[in-house]
Amino acid sequence: MKEVFSMWKNTRMIILVALSAAIYAAFLIVFKGGIPIVPGITEVRPANVFPPIFGLLFGPAGAWGAAIGNTIGDLFGGTLGAGSIFGFFGNFFLGFVPYKMWGALFNLVTKDDMAPTTNSVKKVIAFEIVALTASAACAVIIAWYLDLTGIVPYAFLAITITVNNFAAAFLLGPILLTLLYPRIKRWGLLWTDIMDKEDVARGFSPNIGSILMIVGSLGGLIVGIMLAAGVAGQEIYGFAGVSGSVAVWAGVLPFLILIIIAGFMLSGQEQFIEDED
């Protein structure tokens, strides 16, 4: 995760944080209040396509932009509340996971073409995998916290956030990435063109880290829902049973830890090969 902090010494990366946050917040605000899912917590959000795109194009700047943009969206949109705290971390991971996993996807993205675009079927599949993993990671983080505090049940919110995030990324992501990548590359604004390779975490086992990230995110989602439905008596995608159950809290916690450990294992340095060529 070294680059998450080292990027702050680079002026262009700081500007990309600000611009990403402003774009994300503006879309969230303008389309807020349309179709609320849980009042004050979440609504239908087509803007959720942005964090994975920001992450792939702008790296850690995109992740910070997603986190700050979501909080500004809550502030200006009038939904700043208990969910905003972990909304910050959840949205950070929504932008963080895609760029960390992109180069460690079991040869779906090969060393001779690491460009974050969807110019082949393999890369479209790679994009959908990272988008789904990031969506689930974001959902697990936010739903775990809101269930723990007894605000919204895990079995409802985890599914809602995952579907909400992934629907936008699944439908719009590949098209947006194909259209945006050439321009961003031409302007020299790809994170791998701005940052030095030495400022990016080496990661101690990217491929295993990638597997652990998928296990942590999707495993946390599935196991959490099963525990919520089985032990806490919650209804899957419904409102019944007990929230704040110790079983859900303790059962999902190892997966959250796994997500963080995987974040340290993944690198991002492998994407700098394109520049060396």
Place this chain on the structure above:
Amino acid sequence: MDAELYLDLNTVIHRLDARTKITLFIYTFIGLILFENPLWLLPLCSLILLHGIVSRSLKNLRRIRYILIVLTISSLIMWNIFASGDTPLFWFLDAESAIFSVGRTMLMLFMITGGMILISTTRNEELVLGMIKMGLPYRVGFAISTSLRLVPTIASSLITVTQAQRSRGLDLESGNILARIKKFIPLLIPVFISTIRSTNIFGMALESKGFGARDDRTFYLQMKMGALDYVLLIFGLIFTLTMIFLNLQGYGDIPGLIRF
């Protein structure tokens, strides 16, 4: 759309140090999530209202009235579905769940009001400088303040692009959710491109002015805590600690309420 929410007034609240206003907002945030029963929320809500009246910032709530109405109606209905109780009223409504839904709606509305008072009485640069003085690195503060400044501009251009695309036949209201999401592409691309293309010029402008040259920096804007700042901070702290104590003693619950 003019999303600049700061009101250029000279009230006693406007003159408070940004650090005081941020801390009072945090106290508000903590206080509101402590109690389920709306009666126990009333003292804090009264203080928030008083805060809003003295700062003459409640008029800004009119600007988000549509969002507030939607959130209030959906909150009053949905929190009744999320909870039940022992005392039936009619249909799916129980007395306990009705009280609970009022409490949750108050929490949401007064959290919004607290946030609105903060940004209506504090300039962006004061808000960010306040956070920097409270320990936030200034580069992070710069990114936040730039985003806050740009949101109104981008929101305006998004609305302009939306209207332009609608005039060309884009219908965002028809179709199922998936079809609607797909229709956002003609809106996403122009706004994204027009915003991001300024990055390099922006960067050069900043670096030519020495941005990032030194780890420490001075600020043109100076902040100073006054006597009233300390009085309000101490009062806020005592009030919040009292509420936490009462919450720990078991006050503020709704007897018979079954959540979820």
